[in-house]
Amino acid sequence: MAPLHPLLTRLNRWRYTLYAPIYDRVAGAFARQRRRAIALLAPQPDERVLIVGAGTGLDLDYLLAQRALTAIDLTPAMVDALAARAAHLGLAVDARVMDAEALAFPDESFDAVVLHLILAVVPDPVACLSEVERVLKPGGRVVVFDKFLPDGARPGLARRLLNLIARLVATDINRRLADILAATRLTKIHDEDAGFGGFFRIALLRK
Template sequence: MELDAVKNTYARWAPIYDRTFGALTAGTRACAVGHINALPGRDVLELGVGTGLALPHYGRDRRVTGIDFSDEMLAKARARVSRDRLNQIDALLQMDARELTFPDESFDAVAAMHVISVVPEPRRVMAEIARVLRPGGRLVMTNHFSTDRGPMARIERGIAPFADLLGWHSDFPMSTVTETPGLNLIIRKRKPPMGIMTFLVFEKV
């Protein structure tokens, strides 16, 4: 996907995101943030923070930075932080995930919830995540990944040409993230709805 297509798509999604895809992914989002809250260290980067649906769930002992490329999504996230007085949110920044402006080894944990199949050049984004994680830090990811066979595989292939319209790649292979140098996959679980979402945890070596 091209970056302009992503930005335009999520400008359209912003007004209804919380009631649609946001509601569908509430469970996996809670699982990811709960895992991060149990980790040592406090500095967290949330990639693709969107409208900020996950932000109220971070522990008050965390220091969270969220980034997104969509100004419309960020406006909703900032309003949420202000309304709910989320003091654990350190900053919400407009940024391209392929070119993170943070120094090396800035974060104890990175959250990437339903975002890696949206961004252009996902392998480049994964390399940036590995760069900004501290040694021993965790990448906590939730996403839909493509299947090899069966009815779901046919559906994924059928809607793949509409990626720019939908805002995500339905046929996104898990190998794109599991082959990232410097990140070891340590947890992999299927999650609802109907097991189509996957929960992954990586540790930086």
Template sequence: MTSSETLPDRLRKLKLWLQRRWNRISREARHLDETAVQTAYARWAPYYDMVFRAPLYWGRHAAVKRINALEGHVLEAGIGTGMSLPHYGKHLTVTGIDLSEAMLERARIRSADLGNIAGLICMDAGNLSFPDDHFDITVAMYVMPVVPDPARVLRELERVTKPGGTVILVNHFSAAHGPRAMVERGLKRYADRLGWNPEFPKSRVLRHTSMVLEDEETLSPFGLFTLMSFRKAGGTPGD
């Protein structure tokens, strides 16, 4: 800053500097969060199916059952090791993405003999490279509490879904009170090691979308998981 600059000029320069600094810090924080997720799931990959196949069965089964009643091109964000892939109907075309290459390697082995898989791609669900209005159905199972910016992921899922298309989420949502809420708050400090956020209220999804929530289903085991089915405004499914 020079001595000839007016106070408004200096304030504008200061504001611009602060904005640039904040953007840099935000980018670095996102990178660190993504690195933590990748590291956690690289550790989990060899054991993921063995540990999570049973507890995640009901949510996966419920989501795939709904999707199989529809038509078109499906995007599954957070495909992981691809446990859902063999269960999608042959009438569907399926693309899967995941941030963990270690998980995708196992998904590719699982899908080697399937003829309806368009691709399994290493990609950030919060920064999808697909064009707008590209998929008939998008689904994210057990993803939102894992990602650094759930609102950003939801916006991306909505963006790439065709008008009139379906967006399905399956998640564990944290309790507002009671013993379970206490446990979830206690586990939050270990989120980086776990690879997911145990304290994740439903409002973190609902307040960040203009889509219509068409259905909500509580799932086993013990009602720990919830399936939400949204409809994107405009058009009709399959357009």
């Protein structure tokens, strides 16, 4: 583990506690991408679905038919907001405070996993995706929606400088999905532009 790792996790909890009351006004802008990503995941109503780094639960609107939903997030204020949204929607969600890099679930617990705007936020995205792989049943699917550097590309100076600010505020903009994926045995079966000239992508992975 990198020496700064515990500090970065604490920073995430602190800043997302600060953002929780206004989060929906910003992240609500991604409704189209959420709908598309969950349509690609195509969870059957009885499948066990896990939302990792679930935030205030903006994805719940697209998972109304699910009967076995679990959502985890590092930030208690986010989990509280998600639980309130679930109650408002009449959805039974097992919502827990948990670190995405150390999931407290047995191996092969879930059929499908939602990873929206989280791989670019956690300090160690490989640890996060490896945990998702572990808790996923064989043949299970993962949908990823996030901002990535194109596979194989190197960030220019402007993007590296911009990333200093982006990381301070919320998120890393210079991660490559292929690099994160290479550390697992998950297979990418679909990848599409999700806006801003390919800056945002939606990918479907299978175990």
